[in-house]
Amino acid sequence: EHLLADRMNSLAGESAFQVLAAANKLEAQGKKVIHFEIGEPDFPTAKNIVEAGKTALDQGYTTYCQSQGLVSLREAIVAYTEKYKGIKSAKEEVVVAPGGKPIIFYTICVLINPGEEVICPNPGFPTYESVIRYVGGVPVPINLEEKNDFRIDVRELIAKITPKTKLLILNSPSNPTGSFLTADDLKEIAEAIKDKDIFVLSDEIYSRIVYEGSAKSIATLPGMKDKTIILDGFSKTYAMTGWRLGYGIMHEDIAEKMTKLLINSNSCTTHFVQIAGIEALKGPQDSVDAMVQEFRHRREVIVDGLNAMKGVSCKKPDGAFYAFPNITGTGLKSSELAHYLLHEAGVAVLDGAAFGSAGAGYIRLSYATSLDLIYAGLERIEKALKKLS
Numbered sequence: 001e002h003l004l005a006d007r008m009n010s011l012a013g014e015s016a017f018q019v020l021a022a023a024n025k026l027e028a029q030g031k032k033v034i035h036f037e038i039g040e041p042d043f044p045t046a047k048n049i050v051e052a053g054k055t056a057l058d059q060g061y062t063t064y065c066q067s068q069g070l071v072s073l074r075e076a077i078v079a080y081t082e083k084y085k086g087i088k089s090a091k092e093e094v095v096v097a098p099g100g101k102p103i104i105f106y107t108i109c110v111l112i113n114p115g116e117e118v119i120c121p122n123p124g125f126p127t128y129e130s131v132i133r134y135v136g137g138v139p140v141p142i143n144l145e146e147k148n149d150f151r152i153d154v155r156e157l158i159a160k161i162t163p164k165t166k167l168l169i170l171n172s173p174s175n176p177t178g179s180f181l182t183a184d185d186l187k188e189i190a191e192a193i194k195d196k197d198i199f200v201l202s203d204e205i206y207s208r209i210v211y212e213g214s215a216k217s218i219a220t221l222p223g224m225k226d227k228t229i230i231l232d233g234f235s236k237t238y239a240m241t242g243w244r245l246g247y248g249i250m251h252e253d254i255a256e257k258m259t260k261l262l263i264n265s266n267s268c269t270t271h272f273v274q275i276a277g278i279e280a281l282k283g284p285q286d287s288v289d290a291m292v293q294e295f296r297h298r299r300e301v302i303v304d305g306l307n308a309m310k311g312v313s314c315k316k317p318d319g320a321f322y323a324f325p326n327i328t329g330t331g332l333k334s335s336e337l338a339h340y341l342l343h344e345a346g347v348a349v350l351d352g353a354a355f356g357s358a359g360a361g362y363i364r365l366s367y368a369t370s371l372d373l374i375y376a377g378l379e380r381i382e383k384a385l386k387k388l389s
């Protein structure tokens, strides 16, 4: 242990994978577990995308390729981004990576010197804080509160800005809360930072999974495009988590440095996977729409089911596929409840505190699982909660 690099002490694991491992252990002992912990669509990747991947393999797209990403994929990303986000960009500004996660890692590596501050959502995706610490940066959490629909309070944001602030991380729609920032929020946030040397990492991985209105990108606001690193990817929108494909759009200078990191770590993103990605962006989008429709229905079922339980109250999320109920009324801490539900009821959920201190008192349930399992899981939770009282 003492022979390992000190920086390793600052990297955290991800609780979704830890809970999955604990659940799998119970399953190996013959217990039946219902899984609400992992955030991935339960739909297969659409046939046209799979076929494009297979054909690419047959055609020999099995070699190294451009580190920054295939020109044809980057062009497809530019067209897609204009169509869906209303943002004009150039292929030189796009970096393709094996997932959206590496874009988080690379962005923080490219921008953050030791001691520099990064404002990040609390509760928020745990990778942000983990990587900030890894590079010696200082995470400055900003609380997303239920009474404010889990949106950023811009006055609090302004109060957290110091001369050391280098980066603001936004995640809208948000994991774990499912909320997204309104157009007014984005305007106020942009106003607060646009004249400062502060960049924004805008994690838009759930941008297509929205149930009410639409989630805008902060990069659409005047003066913000060059300060923003837009992160998006294929995992959630196209049910392609295991393919590992994502991308960032950013100022060309940042893209150039990010590509250097990619060259030194991955060389390039898998060639035939990128070809399948082109089909995902350019091909029919009806499977995305059908998936979102199905999530919309499940959202109603899970939110209503949770709200019917004593001690539990759940806001209806506007996007992503997570329910984030307040469980303080159960009398248990969220860590205790998550543990109790797994071992007593065979239901795997995440402790909200795994997403930051402000997540304590909440649990996260992914409803990217079948309606049957949602009904069965709700029944198990309700029974287990009744045993408590």
Ligand code: PLP
Pocket: 039, 098, 099, 100, 101, 102, 125, 171, 174, 175, 203, 205, 233, 234, 235, 241, 245, 246
């Ligand atoms: N950002 C957020 C908020 C996420 O929830 C996830 C996945 O869970 C990612 C980024 C990364 O996804 P991927 O690396 O599969 O593209």
